[in-house]
Amino acid sequence: MSASKISARGCNVFYGDTHAVKDVNVDIGSKSVTAFIGPSGCGKSTFLRSLNRMNDTIDSCRVEGTITLDGENIYDPRVDPVTLRARVGMVFQKPNPFPKSIFDNVAYGPKIHGMAKSKSDLRDIVENALRRAAIWDEVKDRLDAPGTGLSGGQQQRLCIARAIATHPEVLLMDEPCSALDPIATFQIEELIDDLAKNISVVIVTHSMQQAARVSQKTAFFHLGELVEFGDTDDIFTNPSDPRTESYITGRIG
Amino acid sequence: MTPRSRSLFAADPQIQSRKRADARFRLYGLAAILASLALLAVLLGTVIGNGLGAFQQSYLTLEVELLESKLDKTGNRDIEEIKKVTTFGYDPLLTAAAERLIETHNIQTDLRAKDIAKLLSKSAVSDLRDFVVADPSQIGSTVSFDFLVNARVDGYLKGRVTRESIADDKMISAEQLDAVDQLVAAGALVKRFNLDFILGSDASDQRPESAGIGTAMLGSLAMMLVVLVLTLPVGVAASIYLEEFAPKNRLTDLIEVNISNLAAVPSIVFGILGLAVFINILHLPMSAPLVGGLVLSLMTLPTIIISSRAAMKSVPPSIRDAALGVGASRMQAVFHHVLPLAAPGILTGTIIGLAQALGETAPLLLIGMVGFIASTAPETMGDALLAPNTALPAQIFEWAKRADPAFYERAWGGIIVLLVFLVAMNAIAILLRRRFERRW
C-alpha cells in the first residue's frame, strides 16, 4: 500500500452549536477502498463531506483542523473548492441524475472543466466513463434519453460515471447503495472494486457486510469520534475498542 | 487516465476565468435585488414627497365684520330671512375684511382690496355663510376667521407654483404674490395641518384646496363591509366542503380549476360582469357602494377560498381522527376542532383579500364610482350602501384626471391614506399569523 492520499489531523466539524465531528485523525490510502461505518448520526457522512469541502455549501458549518490531499491543506485559503472537487469527486446517497440526457449528464463535468478539446474527444471521455461505470452496454443505444428515466441502480451507476468522467483521484461515496435493491448493490460493489485499481475510494455505509466486502481499511465512528481505524479484517475479527465490538455484534447502532 | 500532479494552490487560468464568471453572475443577482429595492424606494419616495403636501393647507386669517345691514336687513334674526341672502351678499364683507387686513399689516400693494380677497378659496364665502346660518346671533359682531386660500397661493407656499410658472396664469398675478409674501411675513397667512383633507369630501374643479378624501373613505368602508359579510361565510363554507367533504370527482376538479383560474381573471372583467348583471339586469343603482362591494366580493372570493383551504389543510389529520375517535360526527369534528384551529389562518387570508379589494380600481370605473363629485357624506347606513359614492382608489383616479396640478397633490395624498390602510391591514395579518402560528 502506497503513502496516504488524504490525511486528517485534529479535524473538528461544527453545525452551529452542534459538535458533529470530534478531533478525527485518519489517513486514507491511495488506490484502495476505505469504509466509514457507525450508527446513524455518528458524523461519518459529515466527515466525508468535509473531505471535498461539500460542507462549504452549508452556511452554519465550520471545519477546524487540517485535512491534506497529497500533503496540501485543502482548507488553505488559497485553495479553491472548485479545483479540489475536480480532484475529489462525490457520489451521493440518492441517485441524482440531472434532468438532462444520459450523455449530457456524463459530459457535464468534463465540459465545465474544459477537459475535451473536441466533440469526438468528449464522446470518448463519456464512453470511457460509462464503460468504467459498467453501464455502457445498457445505455449505449439511448445516450439521448433522459437520465431520470433509468432504473435506480442504473441511475446510481450513471452518477458514478458522471463523477469519474472528470478523472478524480479520490471518489467519495455517501451510502451509495442505500436506495438500491440487492442486485444493483452487488453491481455497484463490483464497480467499486474495479475503480479502486486506479483511484482511492472512500465509502460511507451503514451496512457492515458491505464494508467487509469492499474495503481494505475501515474507520468506525461513534458520536462524532473516530473510535477505531485499521485494516478491515482486524476491525471485524478483532476489534480493540469495546464500542466497536458492541456495534459489530449488534448491541449498539 | 491522465495523472495529475498539479498543486491545489496553483492558480489555473481556466479556474480563474470560471470564478470571474461566477462573481459576475452573482453580481447580476445582487444588482437585480438592489434595482428592485431602489425602485420601491423611488416609488415610496415619490408618493410621500408629492403627497405629504396634501395634509397641509394654507389659511389666511381675516377679521370679518358681519354687518347686519348686509345679512339681516330686517334685524329680527329670522333664520329664513337670513338664508335668503346668497353667497353674493357675503362678497362685500370679505372685501371689507381684506381692506382691513391691508391696513392692519401695512401691506404695500397697488392692488385693490377686491383683488386681495381673490386670494381666498372660492369656498370662503360659502363657509362664511354656513357659519352665519348656523349661528345667526353672531350677526353684528366681528369674527376672526381662518379662510382657505386658493390653490395657486397654497401652491406658491408649497413651492409648486413659482413666479415663472404663473406668467400666463389668469388666476393669479405677480402683484398678488408680492402681497402674499408680505402676508406670510406678517403671520396672517400660514400653512398648517389640514384635517379636512382626511375627513372632507371632494370639491369641484375650481376648488382643489377644499377637496378631501373622507367621503371616499366611507365609500370604501361600506364596500369592505359588503365584501366581508359576503365572502367570509361563503368562502369558509366553500373551503370546508372542498377540503373536508368533497368527493374526488370530475365536478370537484372542475370547481378547483375554476377557483384558481377565477383568481387570475383580470379585474376589469369583473367590472363588466357587475355592469351587465347588477346594473343592467338587476337594476341596482349606479355608483352605489353596494354594487362595488358585490363586484369586489366576487373578485375576493377565490383568494379567501384558497387561503382558507390552505389554513384547513395545515391542521393535521390526527386532530380530525381524535375527534372522530371519541364519537364526533364529521360535521362536529370540522366545526368544533378543525375550524377553530384554522381560524387565524382564515382570518389572515381574509384580511389580505380585503386589502387587495381595497386597492382595486378598474372594476369600479365601469360601475360608475368615478367621475362625479361625492360632495356630502352619507348619513344613514342605507345611504352609505345605496347612495352614489366613490371609493379611495377611484377618488385618486378622479383627481389624477383633472387639469389643475393642485389635484395631483391630492391624488398622491390620497395614495398615502390608501397605503396607510393597506400597511395597517397587512400588519394586522402578520401579527395574527405570528401570534397564532402553530408548528405541527
Next chain:
Amino acid sequence: MGLLISAASIAILVTIGIVLSMVFETVHFFRIYDWTNFFFGSTWSPNFRGDSELAILPLLWGTLYISAVALLVAVPVGLFAAVYLAEFAGPRVRATAKPLLELLAGIPTIVYGLFALITVGPGLVQLFGEGGFFGVSWMAGASSVLTAGLVMGIMLIPFVSSLSDDIINAVPQSLRDGSLGLGATRSETIRQVVLPAALPGIVGAILLAASRAIGETMIVVMGAGAVAKISGNPFEAMTTITTRIVSQLTGDSDFTSPETLVAFALGISLFVLTLGLNLVALAVVRKYREQYE
C-alpha cells in the same frame, strides 16, 4: 351540507355569469356589427356618426406590445432577483429583501398608474422628448408604450420573482450537490442544472405574468394613451383592450349602440386570452410540481 356545496359552486356560477353576461351582449354586438371587421379589420375609430370602425387588432397590438415591454423588464430582473435570493443570499438578506419585494407586490395598481402618469411619463419626455437630456425628439407626449410598459414591468418584478423563488426552491438540493460535487461553480450549477430543472415552472410563471400584464387596466389607462394604432415605435402612445373597455363603458352608455356593445366583445376576447394563458400556465406549473414531489 347542501349549503356547503352551493357555496363551493358559487365559483362556477360566477364564471358562468361572466361568460353569459358577456356572450349575451357580444351576440347583440355582432348582430349590428360585422364580426369579420371586428376580428380582421385594422382600424379602431369609434364615433357618433354611425360609421364607427371597431377592430380589435390595433388594440391587441398595443396590449401585446406593452406587455412585452413589461415582461422584458420584469423577467430578467425578477428572475435574477429570485436566483440571488434562493441561491446566494444569506438568511438575513433573504429575511429583509423578500418581504420588501412582497411590499412592491402589495401596492395597488392605481399607485403605479399615478406613478406612470405623473412621474415616469414626464420623466421619459425629459429624457427623450424635444429639448430633452438626450437631445432627441422621439417622444411627443408623456403617454407611450414605454411609459406603461416600464411601470407595468416594475409591478410585475415581485410577481415573477416570488413565483420563480418558489420554483427554484423546489429543485431538490441533491441536484445542486451533484453538480457542486463535480467541481462546478455556483453559477455553473445554477445555469446548467438548477434553471434547466426549473424551466417548466419558470415558463409557467412567465405565462402567468403575461396574463397579468394583458389584463392590467389602471397602468395603461393612465400611462399608455388613447390612440389606437399599429406601430413599432415604443415612444408613441398606443392603446389597449382594457383601456378601450373602460372608455367605451364609462360615462353615459347607450346599450344599443355598437360603440358601447363592442366593449363586451373586447371583454370576452380578453377573458378568453387570459384564461387560455392561465390554463396553460397552471397546467405547466402543476406538472412541474408533481415531478419533484
